[in-house]
Amino acid sequence: MALSGKKVCFMTGATGILGGEIALSVAGQGYTVFFTYNSSEEKAAKTLEKIRWISPESRMVRCDVSKRSAIAGAFAAFRQHFDRLDLLIASASNFYTTPLLDVTEEEWDNLVDTNLKGTFFTMQEAVKIMQKQSFIARIITITDISANLVWRNFAPYTVSKAGIQHLTKIFAKTCAPGILVNSIAPGAVTINPEKEMDSEEEMIKKIPLKRLGDPLDIIKTITFLLESDYITGQVISVDGGRLLQ
Numbered sequence: 515m516a517l518s519g520k521k522v523c524f525m526t527g528a529t530g531i532l533g534g535e536i537a538l539s540v541a542g543q544g545y546t547v548f549f550t551y552n553s554s555e556e557k558a559a560k561t562l563e564k565i566r567w568i569s570p571e572s573r574m575v576r577c578d579v580s581k582r583s584a585i586a587g588a589f590a591a592f593r594q595h596f597d598r599l600d601l602l603i604a605s606a607s608n609f610y611t612t613p614l615l616d617v618t619e620e621e622w623d624n625l626v627d628t629n630l631k632g633t634f635f636t637m638q639e640a641v642k643i644m645q646k647q648s649f650i651a652r653i654i655t656i657t658d659i660s661a662n663l664v665w666r667n668f669a670p671y672t673v674s675k676a677g678i679q680h681l682t683k684i685f686a687k688t689c690a691p692g693i694l695v696n697s698i699a700p701g702a703v704t705i706n707p708e709k710e711m712d713s714e715e716e717m718i719k720k721i722p723l724k725r726l727g728d729p730l731d732i733i734k735t736i737t738f739l740l741e742s743d744y745i746t747g748q749v750i751s752v753d754g755g756r757l758l759q
């Protein structure tokens with residue numbers, strides 16, 4: 515059982531391009547990080563190695579967040595090693611093109627179960643631990659500004675992110691005053707040409723601040739939320755003004 519005075523973060527999706535940077539930065543801010551991965555075992559091992567340079571008691575576990583039982587298993591593993599939970603970052607997510615009239619049941623289930631159902635049950639498990647603690651804990655969900663845009667080719671993804679933003683508010687109201695629950699909605703930060711509909715140039719044209727986001731933009735917002743004691747139930751867009759268009 516690792517318990518010192520050191521804060522502990524449970525994070526899903528730390529093998530992601532952005533997720534990996536977030537996990538590392540949270541470790542750099544004094545947290546021991548317990549993170550989950552699903553299919554990227556090798557990447558997870560490399561991420562853990564880097565995190566352990568900063569935060570040696572950090573750990574990882576495999577967890578398919580689309581399965582309620584796997585989430586329960588990951589939290590059971592967490593409890594074996596840690597007896598406090600200061601921060602949940604729910605970042606695990608799937609993202610791919612699904613033209614509206616061709617969306618299959620499999621695609622719907624895969625995207626909505628991973629993104630929305632997975633985030634819900636992860637938050638539920640985290641709250642069970644956090645609500646017994648005598649100090650303020652925090653939950654940060656990672657959503658997407660596309661929850662507020664009307665994209666024809668990503669409905670299960672954008673609907674799931676909109677659902678998480680709503681859940682963020684429900685959890686914030688239910689869990690106050692002991693747990694602060696907020697969401698960060700990034701605009702485009704990383705580009706995967708196979709998954710995007712627009713080119714990078716086209717994307718930048720739609721952003722008033724004329725650049726894509728950088729992982730550091732998201733990390734600075736997480737740091738801000740970790741230092742804030744009077745913000746809950748908010749969705750913070752970090753998008754260079756993209757939603758203004």
Ligand SMILES: NC(=O)c1ccc[n+]([C@@H]2O[C@H](COP(=O)([O-])OP(=O)(O)OC[C@H]3O[C@@H](n4cnc5c(N)ncnc54)[C@H](OP(=O)(O)O)[C@@H]3O)[C@@H](O)[C@H]2O)c1
Pocket residue numbers: 526527528529530531532533534550551552553554555577578579580604605606607608609628656657658659699700701702703704705
């Ligand atoms: N990157 C951007 O530009 C951007 C823009 C807007 C919003 N966001 C949001 O920011 C967050 C982080 O983005 P990212 O770039 O790190 O995403 P990413 O590179 O696509 O990584 C996705 C992460 O989710 C995990 N995951 C996927 N399916 C899973 C499942 N069934 N069970 C458990 N984990 C699963 C992956 O784990 P494995 O690889 O181990 O399977 C990986 O860690 C996401 O919520 C994303 O929607 C990102």
